[in-house]
Amino acid sequence: MLVSLDWLKDYVTLPEDLSPEQIMHDLTLATVEVEGVEFPAERLAGICVAEVVSAEPVPDTRLTMTRCDAGEHGVLPVVCGAANVRAGLRVALALPGARIYPHGASEALVVKQAQLRGMDSHAVICAADEIGLTGVFPAADDKTIIELSELTEVALGTPLADAVGYADAVFEIDNKSLTNRPDLWGHYGIARELAAIYSAPLAELPEAPKVPAAQRALLAPSEPAVCNRFTATVFEGVSVQQAPLAMRSRLARVGQRAIDLFVDLTNYVMFAVGQPSHAFDADQLNGPLRARFGESGEQLTLLDGVEVQGDPAMAFIADESTPLAVAGVKGGAASGVTSDTSRIFLEMANFDAKLIRAASQKIGARTEASTRFEKALDTQRIDQGLGLFHALLKEVQPAARVVAFQDEVSRATERAVVVVTHDYINTRLGVPFAADAIQASLEVLGFEVEVANDEFRLRAPTWRSTGDVSLPADIVEEVARLHGYDNFQFVPPRIDLTHLPRSRRMPLDRQVRELLATAGLQEVFTYPWTRDALIEAAAGSATDFLALEMPPAPDLARLRPSLLPNLLEAVVTNQRYYEEFGLFEVGSVYSETGDRTSAAAVLAGSSAEGLFRKLRGVVEHVQRRAQLESIRLMPSREPHDWADPEAQLHILKGEERVGVLARVSNRSKRLSGIDRAEVIGFELSLAPLSYHPTRENRYEKVPEFPASWFDVSVLLADDVTWEQVLAQTAAIDPLLREVRWIGEYRGKGIPESHRSLTLRLVVGAHDRTLVSEEAEAVRSKVVSVLTENLSAVQR
């Protein structure tokens, strides 16, 4: 919303030395966010009022050679191409140095002395659109120059900005910060806030004259659910012309272009006090008007030509035969004021806020009127609106007469009553305020204050009573913001140490994230939704999806049942730039029962075997470092969405499967678009996991006597697993402390489908140092067990 300082000054007498920047700051801190301030005169710099003293057509062209009297700037030769240029005309003359925007140009043109077809031209006579004044001087076309016929009293050479009232400061207020303050949607409301902030006097608005009741009914009973108050005023003896320059100028400065006197008057009243209204041509109406719900089958053509279908979810203003306007949103074309209108029917009413919002959404028209009505206006504001309308019309058209008036009220806004104790206010603010100071600041805002026994009994003004103020907390806010939030001293909170629950240790998801990151994987965030194609690629078995009603894209409706699909997509994102990398995500996965936290990782690179062992190491690292209650890894060939059953481990807690660690299958890779790379992944559901309540392992005595070790290489068929080797050698001899994996080798000298496995045997006794014969005996035991049971061949 744009607010003119010049306009505000009609209503509030501000301290003289107050700068617009200071007002912007103070209003922002106490009331609403002022996003900026502009000075419209800057756009008109170097343009002055001048008079054409002579105008001679240039033969064989459409040009006119003129001389323009620009007062102190002299009499200048100017070549002009407009058809309406003529001697005696007052014009807007752009002097050298001024910036203008020739028809349609987005970049400014700087005026300078020039020659046109050999003729001197030392200035430019401006059209409205060249200097951004179409709102004030509506023109038939962009070849028509502004005719300043209303400025005959102004001295020639006067800056145009001064002459048309543009020496102003215009504030831009963030509409969002006004959402809950319907009282601020007009200059008078903002002026009231400034009066409170600066303890400045606020002017009274003119009262509406008492008008005898209408002889015949202007209004029929309205639907109470639609309309809280409906007033009708009929004026006769009006003529529809242009509004006076001062009014057009103000409207233009706040972004509203001039249309005709009555549209401009209703707009002016709306921007002044926030009350919308609508002027009908009284002679186009058939019988009394009322506000009612739309009916299906009805049609209405709006002022802008749009066709609206009747609907019980929106409200119409209608006469006896037909709908005339969408109530509170927009008027119809047929009943609008035209240049032939001589009698005006002014509708000024108050409508149900929700209905207005629904209707404006329905017809896709958010107008200045609907924006205000949907905030819930008070019914008493109509009195202010009428008073102002009467006063303005009387000034502009003294001949206009009010001939009839009718006022139907079904629900007047009641003043909200709030009772709040002095102590409550002071406790919540943390600073003692004197009762009379509280009373004074609330009274400036229009509250009626009664103080008794340390208690304030407050009646809020109607303009704050439509939902804005209703609670003691609202009163605290009023006192605090007028005092200035920044003027309060910091009071540290007093904290009761005995009650707060406190998490015993780091949440598991954080622990897992940190462990995965230190293990060399990079955390990523992916979206909660997953592409259908990726679900097909990597989560095909899921059935109970949660899906979005309005997804970001048609194939993104389903929420991820697993983290793997999106991680595979992340592999695709990165495979162009990296040969080997690891990614993980800890986040929600979704099913019909809701969401649960899952951890997943992928390693991409070239060697499946190496990557697999690396990722297995990561899982073991997480399990050990996070002190997870025993989870174990178990080979499985059970088919699982993305896993290659030939290279798969189930992650088990007890007998429950809580995760899978596997090579990503060729099919999943192909369908998700991964080329070349091998990918190993795991996914682990965190919900079933818990920290070991304390620590799970027991101390073992440190061996007193040194152990010795030696390596053994054996040839084994590929279907013999490491786990089998461990199982065979486990309880073979009390002197064998450990069998360690050293490495495996395939290739030259090793038969097809075999590998050479190198083991390290660690031997030792707790009570002596072994002699070499004892160690040798263990070695041959191991070799013979492997040879007999696993068909190993010693190398």
Add this chain to the structure above:
Amino acid sequence: MTDAADDLRSELSGALEAANSPEAVEQLRVAYLGKKGKITALLKSLGQLPPEERKAAGQRINQLKNAASEELEQRKLELVDAAGSGVVIDVTAPGLPVAPGGLHPITQMMYDLDDAFAALNFEVYQGPEISTEHHDFDNMNFPPDHPARESMDTYWLAGGDGNESRRCLRPHLTGGSVRHMLEGSPPYRFVYPGHVYRNETTDARHERAFVQYEALIVDREVPFTAGRLLIDTILQTVFGKPVKTRMRAGFFPFVEPGYEIDMECQVCAGEGCSVCKHVGWLEVMPGGVPHPNVLRCAGLNPDEWTGFYVNVGLDRLVMMRYGIDDVRLFHSADLRFLHQFR
């Protein structure tokens, strides 16, 4: 005899001085202490001395032998140490990366904040992402016809039989805070970090998925200025130094009174620049006293309990921390971006 010993001693010292390799020292050892060495020869000549002189001369020559032996060894070690390792290292080659992994920059910020609040004895709460209209709107002081309830802002889930409350991806965290309070007993002091989702058109400043951080105190007496503790903790953690803030009037349905909290623009130090639209301040978070209706929904009597609440978008703070110019990078999973923050 003693003269000869002294001469040999200084001769050896001079020779050692001149020796420039361990091998040269070894040659000197042979030349003086070997079987045919000069000191060995002197020792052998003892027999030719008169018996009464032998003892003193013997002691003298043995001293010489020990001193010479020590001096030789010392010189040899010196030369070995000085010889260098023969290893060639290009010390200017880049360091090898230590485990190239890392946390997402938003996670890092979240944990920085968790730790800062944990130090103030705040609890860290985590709630579900799938929520309901009941929790996130009815309980939250949103009027039944509030625009945020319409599908354009919130990701409503498809289906539902119409009897139960509509389900959604949580559009904010405050509904979860209320849920948490319903489960416990006051006073409360907790933070609540989490992902939230809104149906928006995305661009460099807008995302559909983002991370919020909520901090809440509820107690019997919490003057609103005490809320600055929450604000200052957050901003000091993020920027590593005290940051000037201001509170101004603002309206949010969860709070009454509500404040908009601005911080001094860190780019221009409050002078005004294009980042802060020339006002010197940047809007960072809304805050305020929990609305009486919100407290009521949390099972608390608003006449008895009050508090302070802030809610901050971590995405924006992380963007400010590093100077990131496009919010969509956070969900890009692009390692070229993410690796910059490990």
